[in-house]
Amino acid sequence: MENTREKNKRADGRKKTYFDRENKKKAARTEKTKSVAPEKGKQKKSSSSSKCPYQKKCGGCTYLNLSYEEQLAKKEQFLKKTLKGIVPVKGMVGMENPYHYRNKVNSAFARKKDGTIISGIYEKGTHKVVPVDECLLEDQRADAIIRDIRSLLKSFKIMIYNEDSGYGLLRHVMVRTGFASGEIMVVLVCVSPVFPSKNNFVKALRKLHPEITTIVLNVNDRTDSMVLGKRDIVLFGRGYIEDELCGCTFRISPQSFYQVNPVQTKNLYEKAISLAGLTGNERVMDAYCGIGTIGLIASRDAREVISVELNPDAVRDAVTNAKRNQIKNVSFYQNDAGAFMVSMAEKGEKADIVFMDPPRAGSDEAFLSSVVTLSPKKVVYVSCNPETLARDLRYLTKHGYKAEEAWGYDMFAWSEHVESIVLLSKLKSNKLKHINVELEMDELDLMAAESKAIYAEVKDYVSEAKRIES
Numbered sequence: 246m247e248n249t250r251e252k253n254k255r256a257d258g259r260k261k262t263y264f265d266r267e268n269k270k271k272a273a274r275t276e277k278t279k280s281v282a283p284e285k286g287k288q289k290k291s292s293s294s295s296k297c298p299y300q301k302k303c304g305g306c307t308y309l310n311l312s313y314e315e316q317l318a319k320k321e322q323f324l325k326k327t328l329k330g331i332v333p334v335k336g337m338v339g340m341e342n343p344y345h346y347r348n349k350v351n352s353a354f355a356r357k358k359d360g361t362i363i364s365g366i367y368e369k370g371t372h373k374v375v376p377v378d379e380c381l382l383e384d385q386r387a388d389a390i391i392r393d394i395r396s397l398l399k400s401f402k403i404m405i406y407n408e409d410s411g412y413g414l415l416r417h418v419m420v421r422t423g424f425a426s427g428e429i430m431v432v433l434v435c436v437s438p439v440f441p442s443k444n445n446f447v448k449a450l451r452k453l454h455p456e457i458t459t460i461v462l463n464v465n466d467r468t469d470s471m472v473l474g475k476r477d478i479v480l481f482g483r484g485y486i487e488d489e490l491c492g493c494t495f496r497i498s499p500q501s502f503y504q505v506n507p508v509q510t511k512n513l514y515e516k517a518i519s520l521a522g523l524t525g526n527e528r529v530m531d532a533y534c535g536i537g538t539i540g541l542i543a544s545r546d547a548r549e550v551i552s553v554e555l556n557p558d559a560v561r562d563a564v565t566n567a568k569r570n571q572i573k574n575v576s577f578y579q580n581d582a583g584a585f586m587v588s589m590a591e592k593g594e595k596a597d598i599v600f601m602d603p604p605r606a607g608s609d610e611a612f613l614s615s616v617v618t619l620s621p622k623k624v625v626y627v628s629c630n631p632e633t634l635a636r637d638l639r640y641l642t643k644h645g646y647k648a649e650e651a652w653g654y655d656m657f658a659w660s661e662h663v664e665s666i667v668l669l670s671k672l673k674s675n676k677l678k679h680i681n682v683e684l685e686m687d688e689l690d691l692m693a694a695e696s697k698a699i700y701a702e703v704k705d706y707v708s709e710a711k712r713i714e715s
């Protein structure tokens with residue numbers, strides 16, 4: 246007979262997890278109800294309690310009680326509503342597997358009154374840590390590493406930082422995983438650079454998880470809610486990981502932005518490049534470029550790429566990424582994208598295509614007005630916030646651009662976040678300034694009433710011309 250220990254093991258010998266148990270229960274339920282047609286109106290709904298025990302406190306997965314199809318429909322509806330009258334939404338591209346898609350996991354650490362060390366997420370709107378062993382969205386290798394770090398801390402007597410008293414050392418652990426490369430980076434976020442027995446700690450962690458390729462100590466003595474401090478000390482390996490996306494290799498440092506859902510990112514980037522319709526002759530701008538991903542991928546089909554990004558670490562990675570991929574036609578600038586575009590516009594520079602992928606706050610008028618001056622044929626706007634996207638599209642469509650099509654890409658299953666991409670094309674508006682209106686000289690000798698009639702006719706003529714242009 247199977248004993249309890251064996252019962253708790255999976256086929257691969259690892260201990261059964263919460264999700265294994267839940268999946269088994271779900272499979273049993275599915276088996277039971279296989280031939281029963283779902284009750285009308287209730288189909289595809291599932292109880293949130295069957296999916297995640299942390300849902301209420303975490304608050305991240307607001308769509309946990311919807312089926313994945315329902316989530317996609319809801320997101321598409323929201324995108325359509327937000328972009329109504331600005332751009333037609335052509336569809337919402339969903340994930341093949343909406344679980345464990347996150348390649349970056351941040352875990353906050355705390356100590357309970359009885360001394361037990363817990364790690365997990367902050368309870369919604371607080372700094373109270375909700376213990377989480379594993380999450381539906383997070384990479385399972387990362388979750389396993391975090392659980393083991395928790396046990397090691399106890400044996401190494403590493404103190405957990407207490408925000409109220411200011412005592413202790415460890416605040417967070419961040420794990421980043423290269424889904425394509427398999428490389429794994431562990432970042433131990435501490436208030437001080439002095440980590441007792443750090444070599445032995447690293448050795449013990451690597452023994453448990455030989456898949457870890459680098460371990461970094463990040464020093465964060467800030468009092469705000471930023472997870473990472475500015476200083477990184479490499480304890481093992483190269484201090485960064487590499488991952489592959491759309492045929493390029495990318496270097497990811499602890500501080501750099503890298504999309505958290507690499508599978509959907511590949512689909513999104515491929516769409517961005519295809520919407521741009523590059524022929525090899527274009528001068529391309531990649532604004533808000535992060536570690537250079539979109540511009541580097543586009544550079545294979547463009548004459549030249551100019552990329553701008555505010556975060557200096559990301560720019561450093563971007564430069565390395567260009568070298569790593571032997572790409573020579575991309576230049577990187579560390580600057581505010583708006584200020585950079587203004588200076589390009591002032592110098593009378595031009596661009597054929599602009600890719601822009603700003604943070605949630607969207608772009609700004611300095612940037613957008615300079616896009617108009619630079620006058621690219623196409624703008625491909627990638628956005629993680631439909632509301633700021635709508636605002637920025639309104640600006641561009643009032644200033645000579647037509648928003649042709651929008652697509653949603655679901656990067657964040659189970660949450661309400663919506664990623665989207667929009668193609669804008671430049672209207673041939675300059676021609677509008679040169680519409681020839683033929684008037685006979687004797688028509689100019691008019692009574693006031695007649696002049697109004699002629700003016701109205703000209704206005705209609707121009708409006709009709711504008712309509713045809715667009």
Ligand SMILES: C[S@@+](CC[C@H](N)C(=O)[O-])C[C@H]1O[C@@H](n2cnc3c(N)ncnc32)[C@H](O)[C@@H]1O
Binds near residue numbers: 629
């Ligand atoms: C949504 S991310 C996109 C990054 C990149 N395109 C990608 O797909 O990985 C937005 C990027 O904008 C950068 N950023 C934020 N504010 C900026 C600004 N004012 N000027 C330039 N870059 C900025 C952030 O550091 C971040 O790398």
